[in-house]
Amino acid sequence: MATAVATLGAISSSCAASISIRCxxxxxxxxxxxxxxxxATSTAAAVVPAVxxxxxxxxxxxxxxxxGRDVLVGRGQPVPADLDGPILVCTRNDDLDAxxxxxxxxxxxxxxxxxxxxxxxxFPSILDFLxxxxxxxxxxxxxxxxxxxGLGDAGQVLAYFAVSKLGEAPVDGKTDTNPEGLTAAFGKxxxxxASRLHAGGLSCKVLDKxxxxxxxxxxxxxxSAFMVVGARHPGATVGVVEKEYRxxxxxxxxxxxTAAAAEKGLTFEDGIEERLCxxxxxxxxxxTAVKECSDLESLIPSMSRHSNQLFPHNLTQFKWRxxxxxxxxxxxxxxxxxxxxxxxxxxxxxxxVI
Numbered sequence: 001m002a003t004a005v006a007t008l009g010a011i012s013s014s015c016a017a018s019i020s021i022r023c024x025x026x027x028x029x030x031x032x033x034x035x036x037x038x039x040a041t042s043t044a045a046a047v048v049p050a051v052x053x054x055x056x057x058x059x060x061x062x063x064x065x066x067x068g069r070d071v072l073v074g075r076g077q078p079v080p081a082d083l084d085g086p087i088l089v090c091t092r093n094d095d096l097d098a099x100x101x102x103x104x105x106x107x108x109x110x111x112x113x114x115x116x117x118x119x120x121x122x123f124p125s126i127l128d129f130l131x132x133x134x135x136x137x138x139x140x141x142x143x144x145x146x147x148x149x150g151l152g153d154a155g156q157v158l159a160y161f162a163v164s165k166l167g168e169a170p171v172d173g174k175t176d177t178n179p180e181g182l183t184a185a186f187g188k189x190x191x192x193x194a195s196r197l198h199a200g201g202l203s204c205k206v207l208d209k210x211x212x213x214x215x216x217x218x219x220x221x222x223x224s225a226f227m228v229v230g231a232r233h234p235g236a237t238v239g240v241v242e243k244e245y246r247x248x249x250x251x252x253x254x255x256x257x258t259a260a261a262a263e264k265g266l267t268f269e270d271g272i273e274e275r276l277c278x279x280x281x282x283x284x285x286x287x288t289a290v291k292e293c294s295d296l297e298s299l300i301p302s303m304s305r306h307s308n309q310l311f312p313h314n315l316t317q318f319k320w321r322x323x324x325x326x327x328x329x330x331x332x333x334x335x336x337x338x339x340x341x342x343x344x345x346x347x348x349x350x351x352x353v354i
Contacts, residue, residue: 047199048192051079053099054090057163058137061170062088065200079103086155086189090137093320100149107133108151132188140320141220153209155187158219161202162283172202175278177271181205182279186212214268217260222276224322225252228347230288239284242277249277252343259328259340318353326354 049069052059063070073079075095079087081104089099100108135155136142146154160173160182173182181203185193194204207215229249230236241249253273261268326348329339339345348354 047196048189049083049085050192050196051083051085051087052090053079053087053102054095056090057166057168058159059088059090060166061163061200062090062196065196073102077102079107081106085133086192087134088137088193089134093138093140093142093317096136096138096145103134108154135185135187135189135193138320139219139223140317141216141324142320144324153187155189155193156185156212156216157193157204158182158184158212158215160219160279161197170200170202173279173282174203175275175282177275177278182215184212184215210266213264214266217264217266218257218268218272218276220321220324221253221256221260221272222279224325224344225249225256225276226280227288228252228322228344228351231351232347236288237284238280238286238288241288242280242284246277249280252347255341255343256325259325262340263328322348322353 047065047067049066049071050062051071051073052063053073055072055074059072063072071080071083075091076098079099079102087103087107089096091099132151132154134151135157137157137159139159142154142156146152161170162173163170174180175182183197183203184205184207185191186207186209190206194206197204226238226241226249229245229252230238230241232248233241233245236245250273253276257268257272322344325341325344329341329345332338332340345354
């Protein structure tokens with residue numbers, strides 16, 4: 001133990017280090033620590049081999065950006081236990097439980113150094129880098145699910161690039177307010193993900209937790225606001241919502257941003273409405289009505305059986321998107337407080353969603 005502590009004491013906060021701690025003849029723990037602040041600056045860095053879970057458009061694109069050493073894992077297949085590096089999860093949100101079950105606990109559970117409590121007391125910040133090999137590319141509010149699974153500060157990517165069809169080149173998510181690009185990564189493998197994307201000519205910022213959370217919430221507000229307003233005007237694309245129903249979506253953006261900021265104790269940068277509308281202009285052809293859900297009652301007990309006809313947004317995603325804001329409404333009302341999202345609630349009721 002003394003040797004391990006002495007070894008770690010030599011880690012410099014400005015460089016990457018790899019530490020091997022031999023616990024016994026049968027156990028060996030390798031801890032990868034990488035300090036990365038701000039946006040990655042080198043596009044020539046070698047691409048770190050990864051396990052890629054999900055063979056859809058994003059998963060295949062990430063594999064194409066690799067150097068041939070990646071392992072692609074399809075639906076129902078186990079995640080290899082003997083490969084180091086990130087595990088890039090590119091499935092639908094509702095498949096995440098199955099992905100976790102197929103992933104060896106040693107790759108995501110915090111049990112690698114729990115037998116060294118003194119070590120953790122001396123270096124508590126290293127917990128952020130110990131065991132979170134999973135990197136999630138999903139949209140929406142992931143925090144409740146992370147917490148329920150003990151994932152803590154799991155790695156995430158906010159993917160603002162678009163892949164229209166399997167095998168096609170991705171289109172970067174750059175807007176007139178953010179010409180540098182909006183895609184961002186957070187966590188242990190953030191720099192590795194950024195280097196992979198940079199190798200394919202895509203932008204990607206490496207952010208700390210607070211900055212990433214703000215950007216994640218902005219994207220959540222974007223999809224929640226534009227889908228609800230679009231549902232009120234059947235057939236409207238994202239671009240039509242931004243151009244013809246700007247006042248509606250602006251009011252909802254302001255309301256959801258205020259509620260999210262209060263819940264998380266943070267302050268968004270000025271200009272959130274313009275940033276989100278700029279992104280809408282960049283993806284103006286995106287529909288606000290997608291495939292229907294066959295099991296609506298499993299999402300919200302009070303949901304109408306006919307709500308999928310009135311609210312064509314993909315309700316299988318409700319709990320990951322608008323559902324989080326509705327949970328803030330439920331919590332406030334249960335505590336005898338005013339609804340923090342009255343407009344959002346009113347429009348959900350109008351659409352027979354709640």
